[in-house]
Amino acid sequence: MIPDSYLARQIIYTAAVLQTAIAPLAFVYYVYYIATEIPLFTLHPTIDHYLHYWLGTELIFYVFFQITRNRMQRTPARIAPEPKERRDLFMNCVANVDDIHSWLPGWFMKGNNPSQPPDFEEICRENAAEWQVSFCPFSWAFFTLPLEDVLDDPEKKETLDYYITTLEKIYNIQFKPGYNDDLVSFRVNLDPVVAYHRPLAFYTMITIMTYLYNLCLQVWGMRKYGPEARSFMPWNVMEPIQPLYEGSQRISYWFRDGNRNKKPVVFVHGVGAGLMCYAKFVFSLLSLDAPIFCVELPFVAMRCVEDVPTMPEIARDFELMLQYHHFHDAVFVAHSLGTAVTAFALKSIPKSIAGVVLLDPICFMLHYKDICTNFVYRIPRTASQYIVKYFGSTELYISHFISRHFYWFQVALYVTPVSSHKHIGPVTTPLPRATKVFLSEHDNIVDSYRADAYLKRCGINSVLMEGLDHASFLFHPEWERKIIDTINEYTMITDPQ
Numbered sequence: 001m002i003p004d005s006y007l008a009r010q011i012i013y014t015a016a017v018l019q020t021a022i023a024p025l026a027f028v029y030y031v032y033y034i035a036t037e038i039p040l041f042t043l044h045p046t047i048d049h050y051l052h053y054w055l056g057t058e059l060i061f062y063v064f065f066q067i068t069r070n071r072m073q074r075t076p077a078r079i080a081p082e083p084k085e086r087r088d089l090f091m092n093c094v095a096n097v098d099d100i101h102s103w104l105p106g107w108f109m110k111g112n113n114p115s116q117p118p119d120f121e122e123i124c125r126e127n128a129a130e131w132q133v134s135f136c137p138f139s140w141a142f143f144t145l146p147l148e149d150v151l152d153d154p155e156k157k158e159t160l161d162y163y164i165t166t167l168e169k170i171y172n173i174q175f176k177p178g179y180n181d182d183l184v185s186f187r188v189n190l191d192p193v194v195a196y197h198r199p200l201a202f203y204t205m206i207t208i209m210t211y212l213y214n215l216c217l218q219v220w221g222m223r224k225y226g227p228e229a230r231s232f233m234p235w236n237v238m239e240p241i242q243p244l245y246e247g248s249q250r251i252s253y254w255f256r257d258g259n260r261n262k263k264p265v266v267f268v269h270g271v272g273a274g275l276m277c278y279a280k281f282v283f284s285l286l287s288l289d290a291p292i293f294c295v296e297l298p299f300v301a302m303r304c305v306e307d308v309p310t311m312p313e314i315a316r317d318f319e320l321m322l323q324y325h326h327f328h329d330a331v332f333v334a335h336s337l338g339t340a341v342t343a344f345a346l347k348s349i350p351k352s353i354a355g356v357v358l359l360d361p362i363c364f365m366l367h368y369k370d371i372c373t374n375f376v377y378r379i380p381r382t383a384s385q386y387i388v389k390y391f392g393s394t395e396l397y398i399s400h401f402i403s404r405h406f407y408w409f410q411v412a413l414y415v416t417p418v419s420s421h422k423h424i425g426p427v428t429t430p431l432p433r434a435t436k437v438f439l440s441e442h443d444n445i446v447d448s449y450r451a452d453a454y455l456k457r458c459g460i461n462s463v464l465m466e467g468l469d470h471a472s473f474l475f476h477p478e479w480e481r482k483i484i485d486t487i488n489e490y491t492m493i494t495d496p497q
Contacts, residue, residue: 002383002384002387003383004382004383004384005383008383008386009382009383009386012383012386012387012390012391013386013390015390016196016386016390016391019196019197019198019199019202020196020197022055022058022199022201023058023059023061023065023197023199025055026055026056026059026062027059027062028040029055030055030056030059033052039052054201057200058199058200058201061199061200062197065197065198065396068306068396069193069195069396072193072195072306072396072400072403072404073192073193075189075190075404076404079310079407079410081409085409086159086409088426088427089409089412090163090166091426092367092412092414092426092427092428093367094166094170095426096365096367096414096454097367100120100167100173101120103367103368103369104120104123104128105117105118105119105123106368106369106370106373107185107186108127108183108184108185108186109183109184109186109377110122110183110184111182112184114373114377114378115378115379118182118183121176122180122182122183123175123176123183124175124177124178124179124180125164125175125176125177125178125179126177126178126179127179127180127183127185128167128175129160129164186369186372186373186376188372188376188402188403189403189404189406189407191403192403193396193399193400193403193404194376194393194394194399194403195395195396195399195400196390196394196395197396198302198395198396202302203302203304206273206301206302206303207303209273209276210273210274210276210301210303213275213276213279216279217254217275217282217294220256220283220286221256221286222254222255222256222286222292222294223254223255223256224252224253224254225252225253225254225255225321225324226249226250226251226253226317226321227249227250227252249313249316249317250309250313250314250317251295251296251297251309251313251314251317251321252296253293253294253295253296253321254275254292254293254294254296255291255292255293255294255325256286256291256292257291257325258288258289258290258291258292259290259291260291262288262289262290262291262491263290263330263331263354263355263491263492263493264290264291264292264293264322264325264327264330264331265285265290265292265293265330265331265332265487265491266293266295266318266322266330266333267282267285267292267293267294267295267333267338268295268297268332268333268334268335268338268339268341268342269294269295269296269297269301269335269336269337269338270300270334270335270336270337270338270339270471271300271336271337271392271393271398272300272301272302272392272471273301273302274296274297274301274302274303275294275301277471277474278474280474280480281474281480282294284480284484285333285484285487287484288484288487288488288491290491291327293321293325293330295318295338295341297337297338297341299397299400299401299405300337300397300398302395302397302398303397304397305397306397306400308400308401308405310405311341311344311348311407311410311411312344312348314341314344314345315344315345315348315349318345318349319349319352328351328352329352329353329354330352330353330354331353331354331356331357331434331487331490331491331493332345332356332357333356333357333359333487334356334357334358334359334361335359335360335471336359336360336362336445336470336471337362339358339359339360339361339362339363340362340363340406340411342358342363343361343363343411343412343429344410346429347413347429350429353432354432354434354493355432355433355434355435355490355493356432356434356435356436357435357436357437357438357483357486357487357490358435358436358437358438359438359483360438360439360440360443360445360446360470360471360473361413361437361439361446361451362445362446363412363413364413364437364451364454365447365450365451365454366411366412366413368447368450370445370446370447370450371446374388374444374445374446375388375392375393375402375445376393376402376403382444384444384469384470385444388444388445388470413429414426414428414429415429415430415455415458415460416428416429416431416458417457417458417459418458418459418460434489434490434493435460435461436461436462436463436486436490437451437455437460437461437462437463438463438465438473438482438483439452439462439463439464439465440464440465440468440469440470440471440472440473441464441465441466441467441468442467442469443468443470444469444470445470446470448464449464452464465479
């Protein structure tokens with residue numbers, strides 16, 4: 001994202017600390033004011049007046065933050081894979097592990113230190129059982145249950161024992177009996193929602209910037225469709241939105257029609273501040289003269305939106321969206337978290353997808369620890385990692401989505417190899433012929449080399465963007481141009497007669 005240096009890291013960290021310092025400052029200010037009836041500091045009568053009420057508002061908002069974060073600790077209704085899906089998932093994971101001695105320890109930490117994985121020999125059988133239950137990023141993997149609940153169910157316990165025994169047979173290993181109390185497995189959906197306070201001024205700024213960007217989208221000829229996601233922020237009523245709900249039930253999106261001889265493009269953004277982070281990229285998409293859909297995911301856009309649709313609801317809305325505008329399929333373009341949404345769509349509504357362009361995808365090799373630990377648990381050491389930690393993963397609503405609504409087994413994409421021979425093995429997902437994957441070489445979230453090697457083994461068109469970090473293509477015109485050219489090529493695909 002940005003060049004790493006001591007100065008850059010300190011600037012990012014200082015900005016993060018200053019955000020969290022506003023609420024304590026407001027508390028001290030009002031304690032002093034109540035005790036003395038004199039403001040803690042004075043600048044100018046007009047400034048003092050507004051500062052007094054702003055700090056009071058920030059104090060109230062901090063109480064709201066604490067109440068909301070405590071409420072978000074509760075786990076929603078559990079979503080678990082069906083037995084067949086669980087079995088296929090397990091076999092896909094096992095089939096795509098290069099070295100179990102480096103893979104399995106990555107899912108544990110010693111002494112609650114995420115930077116200290118254990119040696120393979122330190123993992124006991126019950127540790128492995130705990131991992132099998134909570135296995136892989138952002139979910140309770142195979143059962144979506146705590147270990148004790150699985151052990152109380154004879155059928156689930158038998159399945160769990162089978163998985164562990166299968167691992168031992170395939171890799172010719174033997175777990176020591178017992179449980180190593182010094183090891184802790186990564187269990188995102190069981191662990192607390194970790195979030196740092198952002199002031200109301202931060203969310204107000206995001207809302208104003210979003211509103212201004214929405215005006216730009218209107219100037220560019222786009223119109224907004226779909227219901228509003230529930231939010232406490234009153235400025236949402238100012239957003240221009242068409243009262244047409246037939247095209248979508250749970251998601252909102254922007255649409256501009258274009259040359260109907262081209263396939264429409266559906267763009268799904270990633271974690272951050274929403275579509276406005278992709279302003280130049282969206283403008284480039286509009287230059288293609290194809291019909292363009294830009295889907296909003298406000299629950300990961302720092303918008304104080306707690307209402308999260310399920311993956312099946314989003315996929316259903318994709319179909320409704322296309323049908324409402326008289327399309328039967330589209331080219332899906334997705335970045336980061338958007339690739340997870342697109343991965344689920346590839347599995348559930350494949351006929352609606354004519355082609356895919358995946359940018360910095362997080363949907364491949366999810367059974368490795370990289371994405372889980374890099375986004376949630378990692379202690380940051382570089383400037384890019386500082387940005388992810390303090391301005392991404394620990395934002396309240398983003399953390400809530402990742403920790404309570406992201407089920408890895410729904411979005412993990414194991415692709416069918418491109419081969420003239422019939423595929424034999426675990427159930428996989430065929431990708432459209434018009435598929436291209438762009439990976440950032442120095443991605444600080446995704447292990448791009450591992451994902452690239454997997455995709456090339458499967459015969460998928462995959463490109464490493466040399467020297468780039470996660471989302472850096474947005475700041476490198478030459479790579480953005482290559483991506484746009486690929487999308488333009490795919491929009492001209494004709495349907496088979």
